[in-house]
Amino acid sequence: MRVVLSAYDSRGGVEPLVGLAVRLRELGAEVRVCAPPDEEFAKRLAGIGVEMVPTGRSVRRLVTGRTPPTAGGVPRRAAELVAAFHDNVMAQAEGCDVLVATGLVPAVAGVRSVAEKLGIRYVYVSHQPVSLPSPHHPPIPRPGRPLAPDVTDNQVLWDQDARDAQEVFGEAINTHRVSIGLPPVDNVRDHVFTDRPWLASDPVLAPWQRPADLEVVQTGAWLVPDERPLPAGLSAFLDAGTPPVYVGFGSIPMRDPEDVARVSIEAVRAQGRRVIVSHGWAELALIDGQDDCFVVGEANHQALFSRVAAVVHHGGAGTTTTATWSGAPQVVVPQGGDQPYFASRVADLGIGAAHDGPTPAFESLSAALRTALTPETRASATAVAGRVRTDGAAVAARLLLRADSRVSRG
Structure with missing residues (x-):
């Protein structure tokens, strides 16, 4: 079985893929990872023998550059991310059985488009429950889009979040989708999340609260023992x-x-x-x-x-x-x-x-x-x-490889 993992994120979003990749390979799967071209990510994945395909711009350079990223530059960066992750994941997807994506919405949207074009299973993963719509918590404010201070109804805030995501990312994502022969979508957030996202967080530290509209699969955090010696x-x-x-x-x-x-x-x-x-x-x-x-x-x-x-x-x-x-x-x-x-x-x-x-x-x-x-x-x-689950990555790996796994398809 072949699995492509992708993330456009900082170290905290890429490191869990290390844990998942280790467990997938133990079960006999072939794994490749599309991630930002930062040297530390490539070095970490090389250390476990997994090929990394550099994708998108350096995250470190983006967030620590002399000119910090601005909300006004988001549409341009979004268009770049959609295209980069679509093209690189597409190049790795021959014979692939499942695509797993996490990180920024435009990057994930590019991966989902590959899944749709090729008919490959697709899974969206969040590493924190507050990124996913729920009546139990408000959304995380998007850049340049603060939450309305006088609104206390979380559902109203999440509805506004969906509109904000569409306004910020919709044009870039839909322009790319149309260019590759896919129809536009009117809710890019829910499109990339699907109605059954996975939550790779520990249920003690960061539990998913029910009821909620989403059927969330909480696997536990994707941890793996790190055997590297200290300097x-x-x-x-x-x-x-x-x-x-x-x-x-x-x-x-x-x-x-x-x-x-x-x-x-x-x-x-x-x-x-x-x-x-x-x-x-x-x-x-x-x-x-x-x-x-x-x-x-x-x-x-x-x-x-x-x-x-x-x-x-x-x-x-x-x-x-x-x-x-x-x-x-x-x-x-x-x-x-x-x-x-x-x-x-x-x-x-x-x-x-x-x-x-x-x-x-x-x-x-x-x-x-x-x-x-x-x-x-x-x-x-x-x-x-002593209560933290240590088998989250193994649980996720087994779910991905299980033939009857109910994972959202593109």
């Missing part, structure tokens, strides 16, 4: 003293990285803890030459998070899931998107603290750290870690 210098730092606090914001560029690093390091030091600073896309760095701090680049988060006192991070689905699975107390400093949701879940589960707002200050971050570093929070984090 020698990092291991030596960990061995040299008490467990440090990790600070990193993953694929999120920070508005003032020097100030964020200074505030974070000073707040952690005020708790009597050592610090590991993740360089990340925010390009955080050390603020002095003291030996209680260590800066790290790419590293195995599973191995690292299991050895730290707490994890300070932005609240992306991938980082939150890994920290939860590792049993590490957390401080979530949400920057946008699905991150406020994960911040609230961390707080509600008692496994950490949700920082109030996206900009850490010494006082606010210190208060959150005091909560995260209590024995009670550590005990809760350990207990919740």
Whole structure:
């Protein structure tokens, strides 16, 4: 059996495909991945022996460039993504049995068009429940499309979200569809989601609430044990003293990285803890030459998070899931998107603290750290870690390969 996986996303959206690819190959499937041409993605997939087809522009360059992306440029970027993912997935689809797509709507729409043209099974996957329409939560605001502050009915907000998606992406998607002989669609959001999307999130950390109009298949998060060793210098730092606090914001560029690093390091030091600073896309760095701090680049988060006192991070689905699975107390400093949701879940589960707002200050971050570093929070984090499902990727792989799997077809 042959499966093509695709994602146009940051690391948190590409990493789950690693887990799924590993489990698919264990079941005898041939797997290829279409993903952004960022070196770290290609290197990660090469490490498990899976071919990556670079598709679309570099996500890192897009979000960290000198000129940040604007809402006005969305239609042009959408047209590029639709065409890029359609063309590259089409080139990989000969003999393919199923296409799996996640990430931005235009990229996924290009994949769905391939499924329609070739009559191949198609599955849309979200890594967080709040991306999917439900009466239990409002939609995530789209760029340049804030939610109406005076509307509290979630269904009304989701109806507006569908109209917004059509206005923002509809022309680019439908122009491409017509060019390849497919009819236009009047609801691009629901078109790419289908009426039976998959949800690759942990049911303890990020459950799907019923009832809802969608028949959502929640598989569990797509995790796989990461056997990569930690860099020698990092291991030596960990061995040299008490467990440090990790600070990193993953694929999120920070508005003032020097100030964020200074505030974070000073707040952690005020708790009597050592610090590991993740360089990340925010390009955080050390603020002095003291030996209680260590800066790290790419590293195995599973191995690292299991050895730290707490994890300070932005609240992306991938980082939150890994920290939860590792049993590490957390401080979530949400920057946008699905991150406020994960911040609230961390707080509600008692496994950490949700920082109030996206900009850490010494006082606010210190208060959150005091909560995260209590024995009670550590005990809760350990207990919740024991409840996290570890078979989500295996469940998804079996569903994909099962002949009678009820997956939406193009």
